[in-house]
Amino acid sequence: MDFITIVFLLYSFIAFYFLFLFILTYIQNKKEFFSVPSITKEYSLSIVVPCFNGAEHIEDTIKGLLNLNYKQLKKIIIVDDCSTDDSYAIAKKFEKKYPGKVVVVQTPKNTGCSAGAKNYGAKFVKTELIGFTDDDSHPEKDSVNHIIGFFDDEKVGAVTSTVLVKNRDNFILKLQSIEYKVIKFSRKLLEFLDSIYVTPGPLAIYRKSVFDRVNGFDEKNLTEDIEITWHLQYQGYKIKMAVPSRVYSVAPSKVKEWINQRNRWNIGGLQTINKYKGTFLKKGMLGNFVLPFFVLSWLVGLFGIFILGYRVFRTVALKYLSASYSVQAQTAVLSLSDINLTISALVFFGLSVFFLSLFYTIFALSNVKEKQYKRENFFTVGFYMLFYLLAYPVILIISLYKFLKGDTKW
Amino acid sequence: MLQNKKRVFLEALLLTLLVFLLGMLVGVLFEEKRVDVIKEYYIQSEVSLMDIFALNNFANLKDVGCDNLRNSNVDFADRIYEEAKLLDRYEKSGRLTDDMNLQHKKYDVMRTFLWINTMKYNELCEEKRTHTIVYLYDYSTKDLSIKATNSVWSKILEDLKEKYGHDIILIPIAIDSNLVSLNSILENFEIEKYPALIVDNKYVIEELSSVEEIEEYFE
Numbered sequence: 177m178d179f180i181t182i183v184f185l186l187y188s189f190i191a192f193y194f195l196f197l198f199i200l201t202y203i204q205n206k207k208e209f210f211s212v213p214s215i216t217k218e219y220s221l222s223i224v225v226p227c228f229n230g231a232e233h234i235e236d237t238i239k240g241l242l243n244l245n246y247k248q249l250k251k252i253i254i255v256d257d258c259s260t261d262d263s264y265a266i267a268k269k270f271e272k273k274y275p276g277k278v279v280v281v282q283t284p285k286n287t288g289c290s291a292g293a294k295n296y297g298a299k300f301v302k303t304e305l306i307g308f309t310d311d312d313s314h315p316e317k318d319s320v321n322h323i324i325g326f327f328d329d330e331k332v333g334a335v336t337s338t339v340l341v342k343n344r345d346n347f348i349l350k351l352q353s354i355e356y357k358v359i360k361f362s363r364k365l366l367e368f369l370d371s372i373y374v375t376p377g378p379l380a381i382y383r384k385s386v387f388d389r390v391n392g393f394d395e396k397n398l399t400e401d402i403e404i405t406w407h408l409q410y411q412g413y414k415i416k417m418a419v420p421s422r423v424y425s426v427a428p429s430k431v432k433e434w435i436n437q438r439n440r441w442n443i444g445g446l447q448t449i450n451k452y453k454g455t456f457l458k459k460g461m462l463g464n465f466v467l468p469f470f471v472l473s474w475l476v477g478l479f480g481i482f483i484l485g486y487r488v489f490r491t492v493a494l495k496y497l498s499a500s501y502s503v504q505a506q507t508a509v510l511s512l513s514d515i516n517l518t519i520s521a522l523v524f525f526g527l528s529v530f531f532l533s534l535f536y537t538i539f540a541l542s543n544v545k546e547k548q549y550k551r552e553n554f555f556t557v558g559f560y561m562l563f564y565l566l567a568y569p570v571i572l573i574i575s576l577y578k579f580l581k582g583d584t585k586w
Numbered sequence: 587m588l589q590n591k592k593r594v595f596l597e598a599l600l601l602t603l604l605v606f607l608l609g610m611l612v613g614v615l616f617e618e619k620r621v622d623v624i625k626e627y628y629i630q631s632e633v634s635l636m637d638i639f640a641l642n643n644f645a646n647l648k649d650v651g652c653d654n655l656r657n658s659n660v661d662f663a664d665r666i667y668e669e670a671k672l673l674d675r676y677e678k679s680g681r682l683t684d685d686m687n688l689q690h691k692k693y694d695v696m697r698t699f700l701w702i703n704t705m706k707y708n709e710l711c712e713e714k715r716t717h718t719i720v721y722l723y724d725y726s727t728k729d730l731s732i733k734a735t736n737s738v739w740s741k742i743l744e745d746l747k748e749k750y751g752h753d754i755i756l757i758p759i760a761i762d763s764n765l766v767s768l769n770s771i772l773e774n775f776e777i778e779k780y781p782a783l784i785v786d787n788k789y790v791i792e793e794l795s796s797v798e799e800i801e802e803y804f805e
Contacts, residue, residue, distance in 0.1 A: 177682060189606055196605075197598035204594060369594070465595075490730065497734030506796040507741045520679035521613030528609065 181522065183483055188525045190476060195532050198365050205368045209543075212418045213325030218248040220303035221320065221381065226293030228257040228286070230311030231266055233426055237311055238270045238278065246320040248303075253279045255297035258286040263311070288585070290377065291393035291400035298392055306384045312426035313378035314342060322421035323381050333386040333413025334405065335421075336363070336375040342424035344549060347556070348434060352427040354541060354552055354560045361540035364417050370461045372415040373470070374402045379423035386413055397451075398584055399444025406452050409462040435571060442575030443584055445470060474572065481569035534561055613682045620676045621685040627669045628692060634662050635699055642706055652711030659707055660716065663700055663755040666693065667747070670758055690725065694763040701757050701771070705787055715786075717754045717804055719743065722772070723781040725760030732781070738794055739781050745797050 202209070223241055227234055234254070241252045252274075254267040267280040283296045294308055305327065309315060315337070323335045338360045341353040366372050375382075380401065390407045393400035405415055428434040449470055455463035502509045537560070541552055578584070638658050645655055673693060677686045701720055708715045721743055723736050740758075747756050759768060761780050775790050783791040785803040 177684075181682070185610075188609075189602060192605055193598055193602040196601045197595065200594050200598050200601070494730050494734055494737075497730055498737050501734050501738040501794055502741065505738055505742055505794040506798075507738060507745055511741050511744070518675040518679040521616045521682055524613065524616075525609055528605075 180483070180487070183479075184522055185525065187476065187480065188529050190472070191529045191533070195529075195536055198362060198536065201365045201368050205365075208368075209364060210419050212322045212420060213328060215321065215324050216328055217324075218246075219305045219324060219327055220248045220250050221246065221305040221307055221324075222251040222253060222301040222303045223249065223307040223309055224253045224255060224294055224297035224301065225309055225311055226255050226257060226290045226297065227259060227263050227267065227311040228290075228293065229259045229261045229263060231259070231261040231263045233312035234263050234266050235270075236314055237309065238267065240314040241309065242270075242274065242277070243317055244315060244320050245317050246324065249320065250277075250303050251279055251301070252277060253281060253297045253300050255293040256280065256282045257293040257296075258283055287395065289395055289398070289400070291395040291397065294400070295392040295395065298387065301384060304384055305381050306387050307379065307381040308377060309379050309423065310377045310425060313339075313423050314425075315379050315423040316421070319379060319418075319421040319423055320381070322418040326416040326418065327381075327383060329414065331412070331414045332383070332416055333408040333411070334375045334380055334382045335416045335418055336372065337379045337418055337421035337423050338544070339376050339378045340422060340424050340544070340546070341427045343426055343429060346429055347559075348431060349427055349429055350552065350556050351560050351564045352434070353549075354537070354557060355564070356425075356427070357544045358537055358540045360419070361543050364419050367415070367417045369465065370409075370414065371465050371469070372417060373405055373409075373466045374399070375405045375415060377401050378425040379421070382408075386411075394451075396584075397444055397447045398440045399448065402441075402444055403448050403451065406448055406462060406466065409466065410452065410455060410459055412460070435574070438568075438571045439575045439578060442572055443579045446474075446575065446579045447584065449474075474576075477569040477572045478576065481573060484569075530561070537561060610682065617683045618685065621683070621689060624669075624673055624676060624686065624689045627672070628689065628696075631662070631666050631669065631696060634665065635696060638662055638703060639699075642703060642710075645710060652707075652714040655707050655711060656714060656716055657752075659700070659704055660752050660755055663704075663757060664752075666696060666700065667756050667758070669693070670697075690760065691763045691765075694760050694768070695765055697757050697759045698765055698768045698771070700755075701759070702767075704755050704757075708787070717750065718784075718786055719746065719754060719756050719800070720784040720787075721756065721758040721781065722761045722777070722784065723758065725762050727762075735794060736781055739783070742794070742797060742800070746800060749797065 225234075225237060225241070230237075238252065238254065241249075254270075256264040256267060264280065264282060267278070270278045271280040279300060281297065281300060283293055287293055287296065290310075298306060305324075307320070319337055323337065326332050326335045339356055340360070341349060341356050344350050344353050363372055363374075382404075386408065387404075390404060390411060392404075394403040394407070397403040408415060428437050449467065452462065452467060456467055457463050499509045534557075537557065541557070641650060641655065641658055644650060670693060673686070673690060677690060701718070704716070704718045708718070721739060723739065724732055727733060727736075743756055743758070747754060761768070761772070775784060777784075777790055777792070779792050781792075783795075783800070785791060785800065789803045791800065791803070
């Protein structure tokens with residue numbers, strides 16, 4: 177058995193393992209998948225919205241928050257991070273119209289990151305719970321109600337929600353919509369394993385006392401929502417996910433923006449791994465699963481792309497040499513004998529992993545019912561499986577390079 | 587809490603091991619099936635080879651006609667040439683077991699036998715000599731340049747075979763099979779690098795050449 181075959185089998189094994197882990201977790205917990213605890217106590221809540229040059233969406237975001245039917249929502253605090261557009265003026269209009277309910281504050285100087293604005297806004301919060309939503313996110317009317325019941329358990333430090341893509345006008349947005357749904361499905365499964373690793377920015381609610389205890393968000397981290405989740409896990413708090421609680425977020429509509437976003441996620445992930453590396457195989461599920469899972473994802477992704485690159489390079493070089501030698505020897509550059517349609521046993525492994533992943537993806541998609549959007553078509557799902565996911569490891573290389581270079585700015 | 591969570595991790599591991607081992611078993615059986623096909627071909631070829639040997643030995647005692655000898659050699663060469671192509675395809679797609687390598691070695695021995703036999707034939711029937719091309723290549727090379735050269739030689743030889751059909755005996759042999767008989771024969775030729783062609787047991791060609799250039803060596 178050659179090295180490439182061993183690598184291929186190892187990758188298949190890892191893929192099978194995680195797919196089975198998720199499938200078994202779902203089977204064992206499917207009754208609780210959509211369930212949320214009923215509200216026994218209405219905790220007071222403030223929602224902080226960090227805003228930097230978000231004039232395009234901030235109005236809709238504030239309207240959406242005002243439309244929430246949670247009665248104990250005391251304040252909506254818009255934190256303008258010294259925007260250079262009209263964000264501040266737009267938010268101020270709402271403050272004037274809803275005095276006491278909408279509060280607009282401005283950071284003394286641009287903090288340069290979402291965490292800075294969030295922490296600044298948190299200083300104005302006096303309620304039992306503190307929520308955060310991005311300036312381009314739109315929570316559904318009853319999204320907060322689905323979350324509140326979880327806080328009856330004193331060990332719960334944070335509750336996250338289902339994040340879906342709002343704008344689906346072009347192909348890359350449609351692909352991200354699929355991705356968000358798969359992530360949402362997987363995140364809930366991770367909750368059953370006490371392993372939620374992120375409370376995403378579009379809508380997450382924290383117990384204020386716990387938020388203060390962990391000193392809020394880490395402003396040096398590019399993915400403060402990942403870091404705080406690991407911090408909460410580190411402190412022994414539970415993280416929950418309310419599946420019926422939905423928030424629609426504006427996703428990057430251009431490839432360059434998408435790459436930048438993914439780079440930020442990856443670099444933030446690396447920063448978080450680096451910060452919590454000492455918990456490896458310690459500290460409950462954080463050190464025993466979340467951290468190893470993250471590290472493994474990086475190793476598998478980077479090594480995989482290296483091997484793939486090496487194979488592609490060798491194949492291209494071989495074809496090039498063969499073609500030039502063929503010309504030199506005056507024989508056909510391509511002949512039927514170059515085409516080998518004999519199937520390898522490894523193809524069956526590859527196909528099994530692919531179809532099991534496809535089944536998982538389709539199942540995750542069918543788990544989200546949306547009246548206002550069309551279902552994903554076969555071509556988009558196929559493209560997502562075959563090409564979109566393959567782009568991940570390539571971005572990992574760019575992210576690693578930037579991380580090692582110290583380029584960790586927003 | 588961790589203890590409770592461990593169960594599903596273990597269950598997933600057991601399920602993965604089960605599916606994986608089952609997959610490996612099916613994969614090995616799948617490849618073994620191909621080895622069986624090659625073995626079957628090999629046995630038939632072996633019988634044919636023995637038959638040719640018998641004919642050649644008989645020809646030493648009594649005249650059986652050069653055409654008869656020539657046809658049997660060429661037919662046999664064509665047959666194992668086709669089988670070599672199948673063997674090559676199976677080898678390229680065989681990943682889990684090394685059984686095909688052994689088959690390859692067995693075929694190399696057989697092709698060496700055939701080469702010796704054609705040498706005998708050409709001595710016996712000097713007037714009706716048939717062109718013999720022995721293609722010697724490095725089977726397990728990782729060097730891209732050599733692999734590319736091998737693939738181009740294969741195409742050239744296929745073109746040559748197509749052009750000459752029954753008038754040429756084509757014998758591809760892997761030089762890294764470490765066969766004593768083959769090594770002894772090769773000592774008679776001054777070959778500096780592989781792949782190489784030996785045309786009519788006389789001329790050694792080490793550089794890629796066109797069909798026309800090879801033809802120039804035919805006497």
